[in-house]
Each structure stands twice: as C-alpha cells, then as structure tokens.
Amino acid sequence: MKPLRSFNKDRVGAGVLILAGAAVVAQGLSYRMGALTRMGAGFIPVVLGTLLMLVGVAIGVTAEQGDFGTAESLPTEWRGWLCVLGGVVGFVVFGVYGGLVPATFLSVFIAAMGDRTNSIRDAVLLAVGVTVTGVLIFVYGLSMTFPLFTWG
Amino acid sequence: MGQALHDLWFGFGVALQPHNLMWSVFGVLLGNLIGVLPGMGALTAISMLLPLTYVIAPVPAILMLAGIFYGSMYGGAIGAILLNLPSHPPHAVTCIDGYPMTKAGRGGAALGVTMMASFFAASVGILIMIFLSPVLEVVAFKFGPTEISAIMLLGLLAGATMSRGSPLKGVAMTVFGLFVGTIGTDVISGTQRYTFGINEMSDGIDLAALSLGLFGIADFLVTINRVEIKGSDAKVSMKDMRPTKAELKQAFFPMLRGTAVGCLFGAMPGTGPTITTFIAYALERKIAKDPSRFGKGAIEGVAAPEAAAHSKTQVDFIPTMSLGIPGDAVMALLLGALIIKGIQPGPQMISEHPDIFWGLIASFWIGNVLLIILNVPLIGVWVKMLQVPYRLLYPAALFFICIGVYSTHNSLFDVLEVAAFGVIGAIFLALDFPMAPIVLGYVLGPMLEENFRRAMLLSRGTLSVYLTRPIAAWIIGACTLLILAQLWSYARRVRKPPTLGSQELLVE
Numbered sequence: 001m002k003p004l005r006s007f008n009k010d011r012v013g014a015g016v017l018i019l020a021g022a023a024v025v026a027q028g029l030s031y032r033m034g035a036l037t038r039m040g041a042g043f044i045p046v047v048l049g050t051l052l053m054l055v056g057v058a059i060g061v062t063a064e065q066g067d068f069g070t071a072e073s074l075p076t077e078w079r080g081w082l083c084v085l086g087g088v089v090g091f092v093v094f095g096v097y098g099g100l101v102p103a104t105f106l107s108v109f110i111a112a113m114g115d116r117t118n119s120i121r122d123a124v125l126l127a128v129g130v131t132v133t134g135v136l137i138f139v140y141g142l143s144m145t146f147p148l149f150t151w152g
Numbered sequence: 153m154g155q156a157l158h159d160l161w162f163g164f165g166v167a168l169q170p171h172n173l174m175w176s177v178f179g180v181l182l183g184n185l186i187g188v189l190p191g192m193g194a195l196t197a198i199s200m201l202l203p204l205t206y207v208i209a210p211v212p213a214i215l216m217l218a219g220i221f222y223g224s225m226y227g228g229a230i231g232a233i234l235l236n237l238p239s240h241p242p243h244a245v246t247c248i249d250g251y252p253m254t255k256a257g258r259g260g261a262a263l264g265v266t267m268m269a270s271f272f273a274a275s276v277g278i279l280i281m282i283f284l285s286p287v288l289e290v291v292a293f294k295f296g297p298t299e300i301s302a303i304m305l306l307g308l309l310a311g312a313t314m315s316r317g318s319p320l321k322g323v324a325m326t327v328f329g330l331f332v333g334t335i336g337t338d339v340i341s342g343t344q345r346y347t348f349g350i351n352e353m354s355d356g357i358d359l360a361a362l363s364l365g366l367f368g369i370a371d372f373l374v375t376i377n378r379v380e381i382k383g384s385d386a387k388v389s390m391k392d393m394r395p396t397k398a399e400l401k402q403a404f405f406p407m408l409r410g411t412a413v414g415c416l417f418g419a420m421p422g423t424g425p426t427i428t429t430f431i432a433y434a435l436e437r438k439i440a441k442d443p444s445r446f447g448k449g450a451i452e453g454v455a456a457p458e459a460a461a462h463s464k465t466q467v468d469f470i471p472t473m474s475l476g477i478p479g480d481a482v483m484a485l486l487l488g489a490l491i492i493k494g495i496q497p498g499p500q501m502i503s504e505h506p507d508i509f510w511g512l513i514a515s516f517w518i519g520n521v522l523l524i525i526l527n528v529p530l531i532g533v534w535v536k537m538l539q540v541p542y543r544l545l546y547p548a549a550l551f552f553i554c555i556g557v558y559s560t561h562n563s564l565f566d567v568l569e570v571a572a573f574g575v576i577g578a579i580f581l582a583l584d585f586p587m588a589p590i591v592l593g594y595v596l597g598p599m600l601e602e603n604f605r606r607a608m609l610l611s612r613g614t615l616s617v618y619l620t621r622p623i624a625a626w627i628i629g630a631c632t633l634l635i636l637a638q639l640w641s642y643a644r645r646v647r648k649p650p651t652l653g654s655q656e657l658l659v660e
Contacts, residue, residue: 037613
C-alpha cells in the first residue's frame with residue numbers, strides 16, 4: 001500500500017467545496033433566475049452554490065496548519081476500491097447483458113475479491129450462496145420483475 | 153388530555169391489527185439482525201430496507217420502518233458493548249464503559265441494563281409525545297410558509313453545527329445535501345435542473361440510492377482492507393443478562409437523568425442523538441462520586457447515554473411528524489419514506505392521518521415490548537451474528553444494496569447513482585466531513601425551497617417578513633444565537649492552544 005502524498009485534509013476539503021460550488025453556480029446560471037418576489041428555477045441553486053464556495057473558503061481559512069492526512073490515514077487501496085465499485089457497476093452491466101443470476105453472481109464475486117484475505121474458492125461459494133438466496137427472496141418471494149437470464 | 157388518551161386507544165387498535173403488527177415484528181426483527189452485524193448501523197439498516205416498504209400500504213410501512221429503527225438501535229448497542237464497535241454513532245459513548253464491562257465478564261449485565269434503560273426511556277418519551285403532540289398541533293397551525301422555512305433553517309443549522317466534529321464541515325455537507333435535493337424537475341416552473349438531459353434524473357435523486365451510497369458503499373470503500381473487524385468470542389446467555397441488585401441500584405438514577413437529558417434535547421430540532429448521549433455521559437461523570445471509574449466499566453456510563461438516546465429518539469418524532477422537521481438523518485429517512493408514500497408530514501398530519509400518527513405512537517410501545525421479548529431468548533443468536541467476518545459480509549450487503557435500489561423503480565440507473573454517491577461519500581469521509589447532514593439537507597431541501605419561495609411570493613420579495621412576524625422572528629433569533637455561539641467557541645479555541653476538539657466533552 002503506497003501512501004498518497006501527505007496533505008492537509010481541511011485545505012483539500014476546502015478546494016473540493018469551492019470547485020463543486022463553482023460548478024453548481026455555473027450550471028445554475030443557465031436556468032431562469034427571477035427576483036426574490038418570483039424566484040426562477042435557478043435562484044436557489046445559485047444561492048446554494050455560492051454558499052458552498054463561501055463555506056469552502058471559510059474552511060480553508062480556518063484550517064489548522066500542518067499535514068493531517070498522512071500515510072496511516074489515507075493509503076491508496078486500489079484493489080479494494082475497484083472491486084467494490086466494480087461490484088456495483090458489474091451488477092448494472094450484467095443486469096442488462098445477462099440477467100439477474102449472472103449479475104448477482106458476478107457482482108458478489110467481484111466485490112468479494114476486493115478483500116485480500118478472501119480466496120477465490122471463498123468468493124465463489126459466497127457468490128453462489130447469495131445468488132440462490134437472492135433469487136429465492138426477490139424473485140420467488142417478492143415477485144420482483146427482473147429476468148433471471150436475458151441479453152440486452 | 154382525555155382526547156389524547158382516546159386517540160391513543162385508537163392508535164393501539166391500529167397497531168395491533170394483525171397485518172400491521174406482523175410488519176412491525178418483521179421490522180424489529182430485521183432491524184435487530186442488521187443492526188447487530190458488524191459495521192451496519194441504523195442508517196444502513198433503514199436505507200437497505202427502505203425499498204421493501206414501497207410495496208406495502210403507508211400505515212404498515214411506517215410501522216415497519218420505525219420497527220427497523222429501534223431494532224437496529226438495540227442491535228447496535230449489542231455490537232458496541234460486546235465488540236467495542238459502534239456502528240451507529242450514538243453508541244460510540246456506550247463503548248467507553250460497555251466494552252470494559254464485557255472484558256470483565258459483565259457484558260450480559262450491560263446488555264440487560266441497556267434494555268431496561270431503553271425501555272424505560274422510550275416509555276417516558278412516548279408519554280411526552282402523547283401529551284405534547286396535540287399542543288404542538290395547535291401551535292403548528294399558526295405556521296405559515298415563513299415560519300416553516302424559518303424553523304427548517306433552524307433545524308438545518310442545529311443539525312449541521314451541533315453534531316460532533318467541525319461545525320463548518322457540517323454546514324458544508326448540509327448545503328451539499330440541499331443542492332442534491334434540487335436535482336430533478338423544479339416543482340414550481342417545471343424546469344429540469346442538473347439532469348444533463350438524462351431522462352432518469354428528471355424525478356430527482358432517489359432517497360434510497362443517496363443514503364445507500366453514502367452509508368453503504370462509501371463505508372465499504374473506506375473500510376475495505378483497512379480496518380480489521382474481529383469477531384467477538386464473548387459468550388452471553390439469557391442468565392447473564394440479569395444485572396445484580398447492586399448494579400441495578402447503581403444504574404437507576406443515571407437512567408432517570410439520561411432520560412431527562414434525552415427529552416430535553418428531543419424537543420430541539422436538529423440536535424442529533426449522538427450529542428445527546430455525549431452530554432448524558434459527561435453529566436454522569438461530573439456528578440459521580442468517583443469519576444475515575446468511568447472508562448473502566450461503570451454501569452452508569454452505559455445506562456445514562458442509552459436512556460438518553462432512546463428518549464431523545466421518541467421525543468424527536470414530535471417535530472418530525474407535526475412540523476415535518478427531522479431531528480437527524482434517521483428521522484430524515486423516515487420522513488422521506490412518508491413523503492414517497494404521498495403523506496406530507498406537518499400540522500395537518502395528526503388530523504388528516506390519525507391512523508399513522510397514533511398508530512405509530514402505539515407501535516413504539518409495542519415495538520419496545522417486542523424488543524425485550526425477542527432479545528432475551530435470541531441473545532445467543534445475536535452473539536453468533538457478531539462473528540460473521542467482514543470479508544463475507546460486505547459483498548453480500550453490496551448485493552442487497554444493489555437489488556434494493558433497483559427494486560424501488562425497477563431501474564438500473566438508480567444503481568449507478570449508488571456508485572456515484574458511494575465515491576462522493578468516500579471522498580468526503582476521507583476528508584473528515586460528516587455524512588448525516590447530507591441526508592437532512594436532501595430531505596428538507598425541496599420543502600425549504602418551496603416554502604421560502606412561497607413566503608417570498610406572499611410578501612412580495614421582502615426578506616424582512618422573517619423579522620416582522622413574531623414567531624418567525626423568535627426562530628430567526630434562535631438561529632442567530634446558534635451562529636454566535638459557534639463563533640464564540642471558535643474564537644475561544646483560537647485564543648487557547650489547540651485542544652482535542654471532540655474529545656473535549658469527555659475530558660471536561
């Protein structure tokens with residue numbers, strides 16, 4: 001696990017907020033603003049975006065000096081991150097191209113492989129178990145509409 | 153008062169209908185089960201089961217959600233006491249003395265006391281709810297859009313600043329949540345906002361997708377391969393749950409004081425249960441004859457905060473139901489579920505939907521009785537559940553999250569929203585931002601916007617209505633006080649050398 005370069009959490013947070021606020025304002029300005037009497041759709045979002053930026057500035061200004069997010073607290077964990085997100089995205093992709101059974105099996109399997117202590121055998125067993133339970137509960141128990149097998 | 157009792161009787165009738173009772177039991181059981189699992193808090197439990205309630209009628213749905221809530225609260229206490237693992241923030245305090253009790257072999261007694269304290273506190277909270285709600289209902293009718301938007305502002309401010317951690321970060325997340333609430337079709341003008349032409353987004357962000365992203369996926373992303381959650385080898389049987397006479401005596405007054413603290417704070421919108429438990433704990437420590445016992449397994453340190461959390465929770469339902477202003481993220485989720493069901497909480501709710509309101513109150517009490525009935529014999533099962541390793545737990549939970557969100561609208565697009573909010577939540581978590589205010593802002597956002605815009609329409613755009621209408625002026629005054637208090641405590645912190653921040657409360 002290689003540590004990210006150490007940085008100040010408050011400063012980075014402030015930067016994220018200012019960027020997000022600016023994006024919200026920029027997009028919000030494309031909607032009708034109106035005046036206080038009759039506010040358009042853009043009024044509140046622009047106010048909120050501005051607030052986000054202001055709070056971001058306030059956090060940045062009041063941030064305590066020094067590095068906070070050091071090696072221990074923020075190591076990169078690409079395998080875990082990719083597998084967890086891959087599990088969710090996999091569920092969507094294989095849900096469209098495959099159906100509920102492959103989607104469930106693969107998303108659980110992908111997600112389980114994110115943990116370093118899980119073996120392939122454990123992940124397969126877990127995926128089979130969850131697939132069987134899931135199909136029984138949601139398709140036969142709650143009669144959810146999700147084809148077991150499908151293509152596109 | 154006589155009317156209140158009569159209404160309550162009606163409520164028991166509603167809650168005891170076999171169909172409703174069944175969902176209530178189901179909710180308590182599932183909530184307890186999920187709450188016990190390591191790393192699954194009340195928020196995760198409610199978000200995961202939220203989609204399930206979409207298919208059932210409003211009354212059983214809300215009874216079931218409430219059941220899930222207190223079931224998972226209690227389940228969380230089990231994890232906190234036996235595993236030193238607070239999966240729901242209010243239990244962080246319970247760990248301080250609960251876990252040492254487990255190590256000393258009195259974990260069972262700690263659980264027993266928790267159960268008694270929460271039952272007692274919840275009963276008191278329910279009584280307060282019964283007698284205060286009709287009064288509040290009368291007051292609430294005087295509330296126009298101006299007052300409603302003012303008190304929402306107060307609730308949001310309190311929710312943002314009175315939780316643990318940096319108040320500014322809380323405010324930032326509240327504003328972010330308010331923004332997420334504006335995504336979708338603008339109710340007044342029909343304009344599509346922040347949808348980027350994507351059809352699925354015109355209905356706005358799905359509540360379940362948002363909360364499961366923030367409290368589920370984000371949590372997996374931060375926890376995976378980082379924190380080793382070890383199973384507990386504590387063995388607790390039914391017999392162990394009975395506290396000794398001395399322990400009972402020691403726990404009695406802390407339980408009363410904790411309940412009082414919880415009720416006091418319950419009436420204040422926006423103050424979450426976490427801060428309440430910290431105050432109850434700090435109070436016990438302050439008045440204890442021998443404060444050094446705290447942190448080493450003092451039963452008072454378990455009884456008081458648990459009682460406070462439960463009475464606070466019950467009383468919290470008053471502003472949630474009668475004003476439509478949730479006290480914390482859990483209440484916000486319940487409120488969101490009601491709105492999805494087409495029920496608008498607010499002053500009219502008690503008279504328009506008496507079955508929901510009084511049924512809910514009655515079901516609280518029934519639910520708390522159920523908790524005791526369930527937990528005494530099932531404690532052995534719960535302890536076994538604690539041993540499920542995290543590496544098997546999170547992939548299975550991930551599937552339930554995906555399918556749960558899918559089932560709300562039969563839409564795979566919502567599942568992608570979960571992934572997106574998981575990433576956003578993980579980034580904010582890593583930067584030490586609190587998650588709960590986002591949900592609070594999201595649920596209140598559309599209502600706040602609508603009321604504010606209506607207030608401005610009525611007053612022809614003069615902001616001074618917030619100062620000329622007496623009730624609104626009082627509320628705005630309270631907001632100003634809150635902000636001044638924050639500024640004052642910041643100025644004090646800057647002048648003094650840096651302290652431990654959130655630890656302060658405990659050290660005092």
